[in-house]
Amino acid sequence: MSVMLKSSPADLVTETDQKVESLIISSIREKFPTHSFIGEESVAAGESSILTDNPTWIIDPIDGTTNFVHRIRAVGTAAVNMCLVATGGADAYYEIGIHCWDMAAAAVVVTAGSVVMDVTGGPFDLMSRRLVTSSNRAIGERIAKELQAFLCERDDGKKED
Numbered sequence: 476m477s478v479m480l481k482s483s484p485a486d487l488v489t490e491t492d493q494k495v496e497s498l499i500i501s502s503i504r505e506k507f508p509t510h511s512f513i514g515e516e517s518v519a520a521g522e523s524s525i526l527t528d529n530p531t532w533i534i535d536p537i538d539g540t541t542n543f544v545h546r547i548r549a550v551g552t553a554a555v556n557m558c559l560v561a562t563g564g565a566d567a568y569y570e571i572g573i574h575c576w577d578m579a580a581a582a583v584v585v586t587a588g589s590v591v592m593d594v595t596g597g598p599f600d601l602m603s604r605r606l607v608t609s610s611n612r613a614i615g616e617r618i619a620k621e622l623q624a625f626l627c628e629r630d631d632g633k634k635e636d
Contacts, residue, residue, distance in 0.1 A: 478544050481519050487540045492516050495536035503532055513630075515576045524575065524630045526602055533601075535576035557581035560608045561589050567609040567618055569594060575601050575630045582606070590615045594624045602631040 477490045496516045503510065513524045514534040537543050539552040550556070553573045559565040561584045571594060579601060585591050585608045591599040592607050596619035599606055604627050609615035626635045 476544065485541065487544055488516060488519060489537070489540060489544060491543070492536045492540055496534055499534055499536060500532075513575060515574065518574075518630075523632070524602075526575070526631055533576050533579040538577070553577040554581040557585050557591075557606075557608045560610060561585045561587065563610065567607065567614050569605075569607040569618055569622065571605040571622075571625065572627050573604055573606075575604075578606060582608075592616075592619065594619055594622050596620070602629050602633070603635075604628075604630060 479488050480486065481488050493516045496514045500512050500514060500517075503512075507530065509529070511527065511529045511531040512534060513526065513531060514522070514536070516536060518524045535554075538554055541547075542551070550559075553568075553570055554577065556565070556568040556570075557578060558581050560568050561581075582591050582599065582601065590609045590612050592615050593599055593603060594605045594607055596616050605624065607615045607618050607622075609618065629635065
């Protein structure tokens with residue numbers, strides 16, 4: 476298996492990641508040619524990640540590439556941790572520095588019965604690269620009060636206020 480580094484030794488990409496993303500995008504594009512895409516590997520290759528009102532597919536071809544590369548079965552991706560909150564397996568989860576493809580699908584699952592918010596306690600912003608998920612608003616707000624939020628570059632490149 477060919478493994479390459481993206482931004483750091485913990486940020487891995489394989490040919491499989493790239494091929495799976497390409498396959499997903501080409502398959503969807505056949506049926507929905509006007510839709511937009513934000514793909515983890517496409518962005519790593521230099522494409523922009525602009526979220527508009529146009530229908531947009533956000534793609535993480537292999538969530539947990541490190542686990543995939545090392546053949547490890549481990550809980551630990553942002554999506555899995557967020558879904559643990561949604562199922563009642565955890566009371567809360569927060570992270571700063573993840574990307575829209577790490578949290579988009581799980582945010583939909585979580586909002587079906589739990590809470591997703593910004594680490595400041597404000598509304599969730601998919602492109603901000605930070606979130607708190609919790610079983611209820613009180614827990615989420617309590618965690619947000621305790622966190623020292625820091626800015627990271629947004630996925631859409633916009634500047635923070």
